[in-house]
Amino acid sequence: MRPRLRGGRTTVLAALLSLALAAPIAAAQDRTAPAAGPAAGTTAHPRLPHQYEVTGPATPAQRTALTATGATVDEVHAGKVVITADRAQARAVRQLGYALRRLPDPPATAPAAPAGAAVKDFPSGYAKYHTYDEATKEIDALVAKYPAILSKQVIGTSQEGRALLALKLSKNVTKDEAEPEVLFTAHQHAREHLTVEMALYLLNEFTSKYGSDPRITKLLDSREVWIIPDLNPDGGAYDIASGSFRSWRKNRQPNTGSRNIGTDLNRNWDFKWGCCGGSSSSTSSETYRGASPASAPEVQVVAKFVRSRIVGGTQQIKAAIDFHTYSELVLWPFGFTDDDTGPGMTRDDHDAFAAIGKDMATTNGYTPEQSSDLYITDGSIDDWLWGDQKVFAYTFEMYPTSFLGGGFYPKDSVIPKETTRNREAVLRLLEIADCPYRAIGKEGQYCKGS
Known part of the structure; x- marks a missing residue:
């Protein structure tokens, strides 16, 4: 169960954020500090963050306060959450008055490999x-x-020079036609490898079924589909570079004046960046927002690509899904405010977002909700896509629902089932992309020719 709790948020959040920020987290600047005591059956690796189950936080305000310590909230349940935190961040959470239980590390987790070590493959399983x-x-x-x-x-390169790709699918793929466009992005966060498999699944499904599956054929005949399969290739490579998992989230961008590496790409987008307590200014934080809006090269590249789809003053991309793991959620904007209709969103906009999100969730069994129902985030891609570009943008948090199913590292045996699971939701979004307001019966008001 994921609560949808509201009320009393501003006062509580202010108090909790003050307490969190007052906690002595300076030690978090040193990633080599010893880790907290390991859970039974695990091995301590001081350079790596760990997951903890936190008992007590039950409201969005309380969960947002947890993120002010520099930790990330990975999953949410009634009265409990799971966070990823280093030693100092875990200590700061305890100083908020919560009990923490260290969870087992991902399988085959190992200390950092020496600098310059060759990138290896994924571990066994x-x-x-x-x-x-x-x-x-x-x-x-x-x-x-x-x-x-x-x-x-090739729309640009990552911090370490890897090509960032955009794949286009359409009947007349070499032509820029006046058709609704839909964007699918994956792998903003390095440890979320299942999202790359989701992008590859879509590429294989659309190409192999075109001409034989009437539904897919009709969609590619009337839509232009864009897939960016890997926004964070550097972080993904680093996460497995030792031959096992490092639980790495950010990109691999150096930070001036600090030995801490990386920016959280999904807190770096240039809309309400750093506005609302939903990201961190500390380079050691899992949710470090970067030195300035769109300071991460990967965000710059994708934002430039999205803006390139403005033709004749009109954004051609009408809808989008950004794939993440985990928790099995369908989320929509806004993340920076808990208001249903924040600045730049009308009641009809919100209702269309919610109707489409809930419809997609009926097909994959995910929980649909506004992003801020979980906790406040700012500088996210969905908020930017809507707030800056008016794209109906969603986040899918994929399998599993909890760390018990593998957390960020489910075994490869789940790939076919968990990618196929989102097929119907993707097709429904593509079908309604020409006029999202059709979801609330207002196509005549908003969509020409309807």
Whole structure:
């Protein structure tokens, strides 16, 4: 159960944030500090963050206060949450008055490899996950096999020079037609490898079924589909570079004046950046927002691409899904405010968002809710896509529901089921992308020709 609790938020949040920020978290600047005592059956790795079950937080305000310590909230239940935190962040959470229980580390977790060590593959039990090079090879093979409906663009490079790709799917793929466009993005957070598999699944499904599946054929005949399969290839490579998992979240961008590495890409977007207690200014934080809006090169590249889809003054991208793990959620804007209709969103906008989100959730069994029902976030891609570009943008938090199912690292045996699980939701979003207000019966008011 994920509560939808409201009321009394501003006062409580202010008090909790003050307490959290007063906690002595300066030690978090040193990633080499010893970790908290390990749970039974685990091995302490001082360079790595760990997951903890926190008993007590039950409201969005209380959960937002947890993130002020620099930790991330990974899953939410009634009266309990799971966080990822280093030693200092865990101590700060305890100083908020909560009890913490250290959870087992991901399978085969190992200390950091020496600088310059070669990137290795996924560990045993995860070999069917794709490394960046493996994914690129599969994409190139699909482009060669289906050149009439699939094309590849290099839209920029990551911090470490890896190509960031945008794949286009459409009947007349070489032409820029006046058709509704839909964007699918994946892997903003390094440890969320299942999202790359989701992007590859969509590429394979659309290409292999075009011409034989009437529904997919009709959609590619009338839509332009964009897939950016890997926003954070550097972080993903680093997460497995030792041959096991590091539970790494951010990109691999150096931070001036600090030895802490990385920016949380999904707190770096240039809309309500750093506005509302939903990200951190500390380079040691899991949710470090970056030095300035869109300071991360990967965010710059994707934002520039999205703006390139403005044709004749109109944004051609009408809807989007950003894939994450985990918790099995369908989320919609806004994250920076708990108001249903924050600045830049009308009641009809909200109602259309909610209707489409709830409809998609009926197909995959996820829980649908406004992003801020969990906790406040600012500088997120969904808020930017709507607030800046008026794109009906959703976040899907994929399998599992909890750390008991593998958390950020479910075994590769789940890939077919958990990617296929989102097929119907994706198709429904594509079908309604030409006029999202049709979801609330107001297509005549908002959509020309309806």
